[in-house]
Amino acid sequence: MKHLLCALLLASGAAWAQAPAAPASDAAAPAAAVAAPVPAAVGAVKSQNIFDVKPDASEEPGYAQQTNGERAKVQPGNNAPMWRQVRDGVTGYSSLPASQAPEAGNLIQPFAQYPGSRYTTAGQAWREVRNNWIIPYGAALLGITVLALAIFFVTKGTLGHADAEAGGRRIERFTPFERAAHWSNAIAFVTLAITGILMAFGKFFLLPVLGAQLFGWLAYAAKNVHNFMGPLFAVSLTVIIITFIKDNIANRADFVWLSKAGGMFTNKEVPSHRFNAGEKGMFWWGITIPGVFVVLSGLVLDKLIPGWGLLRGEMQIAHMVHATLALWMMALLLGHIYMGTIGMRGAYKAMKTGYVSEAWAREHHELWADDVRSGKIPAQRSGAAPAAQTTPSHPAVGGTS
Secondary structure, eight states: OHHHHHHHHHHHHHHHHHSOOOOHHHHHHHHHHHHSOOOOOTTOOOOOOGGGBOSSOBSSTTGGGOOHHHHHHHSTTOOHHHHHHHHTTOOOOOSSOTTTOTTTTOSSOOEEOOTTSOSEEHHHHHHHHIIIIIHHHHHHHHHHHHHHHHHHHHHHOSBOSSOTTOSSOEEEOSOHHHHHHHHHHHHHHHHHHHHHHHHHHHHHHTHHHHOHHHHHHHHHHHHHHHHHHHHHHHHHHHHHHHHHGGGOOOOHHHHHHHHTGGGTTSSSOOOOSSSOHHHHHIIIIIIIHHHHHHHHHHHHHTTOSTTSSOSHHHHHHHHHHHHHHHHHHHHHHHHHHHIIIIIBTTHHHHHHHSEEEHHHHHHHOHHHHHHHHHTSSOSOOSSOOOGGGOBTTBOOGGGOO
């Protein structure tokens, strides 16, 4: 074994000694020839060693500031400079006039942070607010409201004892004009609520059932119905506010009603005027205040307010306000619809016919009934009462007809 190793060492040493030594004058020439760059043809793509380029940027100076043309010589197909300009909000060319489309040349919005979003591009921030907050928590709010009303109905049942159409004296609670304004606003709101729910939540519960094509047509129809029903809601809301505002001003009796929770935990309702504190709260916080902002934001989304809705940021803010307050209104008005139908005996008939019995008025709005009996408020505020509204033995309350 030792002899074999010695033989191998001797053979390698002899081979090294026999190799001819290159002249010193010729050694630099091949090196220079190898180092000299090969001139590139005119119009050809300049090559670059991939090991000289970092994964994120090149080491060569000015790499980050290169134009698309300069970058294409080094990395063909890499148009990062263009997208960097797009991200930074550089305005490109657009044939549309700035007065009609001020953002036509900007593909990506600048950075912004909306409530509940990260600091990112405005479009992504709006998407995060919509998908992470408005949609899931809005659906939860509506679901919890429906569940709470169902539990309340099971535990409490229909409130009240007197029927609005019971015999005896009759009091006109709502005039024909008031009922027309109410039903116009109610029909418009319910239509807007249904179409809004279809557009916001339909893809979660209808798309899997109907399929993409049928659901697409349904969503398209819902959008058009929503847009055309909006102006009717705006007009009827204005009429509702003007008509009922005088009877929804807070007074001392409302604070007493609130302190006793409206008699919810007793067997007797707290005396109130024509509308109690709960109904007044619904008028202000469930209809008037949110309704005004819902209408205004809807007009911005429809581009019906001159000078508004031309910028994407305005549309995003209008959409967030519109969707949030619309869900708030739907949740509260679900309670109003419940109390006006199955929640309180005689409430629906009062809005349907306009008249209630004196017994119903004294049970639910005792102070209002007292004012009618004393003559402060006429029992008949519209035209002559129908013959069925009074009985021979019981003339109309307050002596009016």
